[in-house]
Amino acid sequence: MRTFKRVAIPILFLAILVGVNTVCSYLLIPYTFTRYKLHTIETETFDDLILGSSHGATNIDPAYVSHVTKRSAFNAAQGEEFPVDSYFFLKDAVTAGHAPGRVIYEFDPNYWITAQEVDSTFSGLFGEMRMSGTKIQYFFAKMWKADFRTFCAPWYFYREQWSLIPENLEVKRSDVYRNYGIEIFDTDTQTLEQDGFMAIHPGKWNDQIVPREWSEAMLQKDARKFFAMLAEYCGRMKIDLVVVTTPIPDETLRACADSGDAVPCGTVRFSLSGFYVGTASFGK
Amino acid sequence: MSFVSVEFLAFTAICTAGYYLIPKRAQWVWLLIFSYIYYLVQGPQYIFFILFATAVTYLGGLWAESGSKAAVPVTLLLDFGMLAAVKYTNFMIGNLNGLFGTEIREMRLLLPLGISFYTFQATGYLLDVHWKRVRAERNPFRFALFLSFFPQILQGPIGRYGRLADSLYAEKEFDMERILRGLYRIAWGFFKKIVIADNAALYVNTIFDNYATLRGYGILGVLMYSAQLYGDFSGGIDVVLGIAEMLGVSLDENFRQPYFAVSITDFWHRWHITLGTWMKDYLFYPISLSRWMGRFGKWCKTHMGKSTGRAMPICVANVIVFLVVGVWHGPAWHNIVYGLYNGLIIGISGLLAKNYREARKRLGIGKDTRWFYIFQILRTFVLVNISWYFDRAGSVGQAFMMMKDSILHFAFSINVVDAGACWSGSQTVTFCAILIGCAVLFVHSVMEERGVSVGEALCRKPLPVRFAVLLLLVLSLVLIGSEPLSQGGFIYANF
Known part of the structure; x- marks a missing residue:
């Protein structure tokens, strides 16, 4: 009996810990479009897979790309997607049997000169990936050196959002969640489209960004390393790699510098859309 | 790592x-x-x-x-x-x-x-x-x-x-018991580090790094630094001792309720004990028992009287020891001033010890007078906090300016910056987390001070109670612990 107790109580302790953790994760972590995007690239094959940051997500319209190139395209870019994430997203798609013919990598200099912040997106990008060998590699590349709570209890990023539990519960028990639906992401400021494009509604966006000047000295070792791995992997898997960038037009920067204002986010994104797809020699 | x-x-x-x-x-x-x-x-x-x-x-x-x-x-x-x-x-x-x-x-x-x-x-x-x-x-x-x-x-x-x-x-x-003791110690260390120190660090960094604009918040800043430094260093040591315990290795304790010290000398018997004993054994005694110090003692007795002459070599040895402690803390003048400040207080206290004893006798303050004991703790806490200004500030000038502004422009608010300026969570939540952490630590310290070893007392409890405490500690790290913005670095790991 004594031995039984000594074994049972630690197991019970672990079970309670895991149980509390699972319940809190379910209640607090909301449904994000990362789940939709990862599910799509794990289950469908595209000719062009767009990877990159939020600029890529909101400025490269796969519908337009398809229209120009006559190839299918999906935009898997998203905010806080650093080169390490892009590399493993591609690998995840390939190992799931859905290798794209070409990767369009949106290069955002800001993500190459800043370290990845440990926040809800940090663990979210990892958490939504299906269990696979790639995920284990992703774990060692990203979570291994992170605070243990980031991996063991990612819900703690949402611990001040107890009031959203009913909403989260409703969503998670709905068909939208079960079927990886996207209607829920349609808001006043943005609309997620089936092809992964995040359409920003002009005039509704209040965020401001302050562009930072690029400096070679600020280059993050990890960004360079994982982009090199991405390029090498594309080469090995015979996937074409196109790197594009979404610079802030000089006139916008000049106008803001003259007026002393920060660069308005919505304007930049909107103007970039035109600049990006309209004038780039896409696909060459 | x-x-x-x-x-x-x-x-x-x-x-x-x-x-x-x-x-x-x-x-x-x-x-x-x-x-x-x-x-x-x-x-x-x-x-x-x-x-x-x-x-x-x-x-x-x-x-x-x-x-x-x-x-x-x-x-x-x-x-x-x-x-x-x-x-x-x-x-x-x-x-x-x-x-x-x-x-x-x-x-x-x-x-x-x-x-x-x-x-x-x-x-x-x-x-x-x-x-x-x-x-x-x-x-x-x-x-x-x-x-x-x-x-x-x-x-x-x-x-x-x-x-x-x-x-x-x-x-x-x-030995399963030893593993459990180690795990409990590790969890307690993480509690001090993640709940108290890392949360307090948000205030400390904001106030000390923006001292010119956040004038008057020095007292809040330094109190938070008291919590941060103790939680960080002793929490880290608890993790170390817990791991060593699991491996069956006995390491020396490094802390013994330092904020209950009744004098700066007592504080250094309770704070970073292994550094203090190292200094005592390998520096203080060799200096105070050296031939030249003997000659200096004789000279002092001749010129300053027997009592002062006897205390003077100890006073000088203490100042030298704490000068080295300051230098050990880092290559910067504010660290040296920090060491000298401690050395001078200890040295002067040694010189005035006889006068203190006589004054207490005259005022009828006995050894067990409760209010005086509490007064001594508070007095020492204030003196220690003054030293933290030198320890945390980027320069001696900053330390003095912050001290001055703490008095002349005193300000207090738990929302020290505009919401969201450099804090991802709520400042009120952070402040409450620090208060809860400090309250738990205070109760723990009072019990230890009264001779109850909390760790051992817990080990005598039934297994479900022990696991419940462990569960609470682990959950508190997630519920009220700081967000990992600093990537979990420890202050003393930079030494």
């Missing part, structure tokens, strides 16, 4: 599991391998320094045991020379440039992690061998483990060979 990383927890779990699975006679070799892996992961470039200290001190110990007079000075010169070269060269260059207007370029020097700790541990061993307190270790690999034992290498406690060696090299059986 941060203590709060997944990597470190996995590393510790694998090390502990393997430790009890391999043949017992190989257990210390296992620890040595893991200690060097740990150090290599911190940065392979640092390995040369610890290997150098190990080789020099190992050979120096054997040489000292043979009776050579040159062994100790040569080995000390090499050990401290390396520490001085990497840690203080640029400080010296900066001061020379400032004094003489020269333009000597600062060097790009590596500062190996934990070098201050293992250098002190190494030199303590050497002097113990020299004074025949311990026998020199014959096996260089065993000695290498003594200097590199992975939990303690980054922030101590500074081990003594005479006390540490036996438990480090002994063969151990698996």
Whole structure:
């Protein structure tokens, strides 16, 4: 009996810990479009897979790309997607049997000169990936050196959002969640489209960004390393790699510098859309 | 490899599991391998320094045991020379440039992690061998483990060979009770670090880094620093002691409710105890018992009277010791002033001890007068907090300016910055988390101060109670712990 107790109580302790953790994760972590995007690239094959940051997500319209190139395209870019994430997203798609013919990598200099912040997106990008060998590699590349709570209890990023539990519960028990639906992401400021494009509604966006000047000295070792791995992997898997960038037009920067204002986010994104797809020699 | 990383927890779990699975006679070799892996992961470039200290001190110990007079000075010169070269060269260059207007370029020097700790541990061993307190270790690999034992290498406690060696090299059986005690200690350490220190750090960094704009918040800043420093350092030490406990290794305690100290001397008997005892044994006694100090004492007795003359050499020795403590804390003038401040208070208190005793007698304050005991604790807490201004500020000037503004422009608010300016969560939640953490720590400290060992008392409780406490501690890390913005760095790991 004594031995039984000594074994049972630690197991019970672990079970309670895991149980509390699972319940809190379910209640607090909301449904994000990362789940939709990862599910799509794990289950469908595209000719062009767009990877990159939020600029890529909101400025490269796969519908337009398809229209120009006559190839299918999906935009898997998203905010806080650093080169390490892009590399493993591609690998995840390939190992799931859905290798794209070409990767369009949106290069955002800001993500190459800043370290990845440990926040809800940090663990979210990892958490939504299906269990696979790639995920284990992703774990060692990203979570291994992170605070243990980031991996063991990612819900703690949402611990001040107890009031959203009913909403989260409703969503998670709905068909939208079960079927990886996207209607829920349609808001006043943005609309997620089936092809992964995040359409920003002009005039509704209040965020401001302050562009930072690029400096070679600020280059993050990890960004360079994982982009090199991405390029090498594309080469090995015979996937074409196109790197594009979404610079802030000089006139916008000049106008803001003259007026002393920060660069308005919505304007930049909107103007970039035109600049990006309209004038780039896409696909060459 | 941060203590709060997944990597470190996995590393510790694998090390502990393997430790009890391999043949017992190989257990210390296992620890040595893991200690060097740990150090290599911190940065392979640092390995040369610890290997150098190990080789020099190992050979120096054997040489000292043979009776050579040159062994100790040569080995000390090499050990401290390396520490001085990497840690203080640029400080010296900066001061020379400032004094003489020269333009000597600062060097790009590596500062190996934990070098201050293992250098002190190494030199303590050497002097113990020299004074025949311990026998020199014959096996260089065993000695290498003594200097590199992975939990303690980054922030101590500074081990003594005479006390540490036996438990480090002994063969151990698996003991579930010991593992649980270790786990509890680790969880308690994380509580202090993540709930108290890291939350308080948000206030400290905001106030000290923006002292010119956040004028008057100095008192809030320094109180938060009190909580941060204690939670950070003692929490880190708890994690170290917990891991050592799981491995069956007994390390010295480094803290004993320091904020319940009744004087600065008492504070240093409770704060960073292993540094204090190292200083006492290897610096204070050699200085105060030296021939020149004897002559100085005689001179003082002749010119200042018997009582002052007797206290004066101790006073001078204390000032020298704390000057070294200040220098040990880092190559900057504010650290030196921090050391001198402590040394002067202790020295002057020693000189005035007789007057204090007489004044208390006249006022009818007995040894057990409760209000006076509390007054002494509060007085010491204030004095310690003044010293924290020097410790945390970026310069002596900043420390003085913050002290001045703390009084002349006193301000207090738990929302010290505009919401969201540099805080991802709510400042009210952060403040409440710190209060809860400090309240728990206070109760724990009162119990310990009254002679109740909380850890041992908990071990006597039924298993479900112990696991419930462990569960609460773990959940508190997630519920009220700080967000991992600082990546879990420890303040004393930079030494």
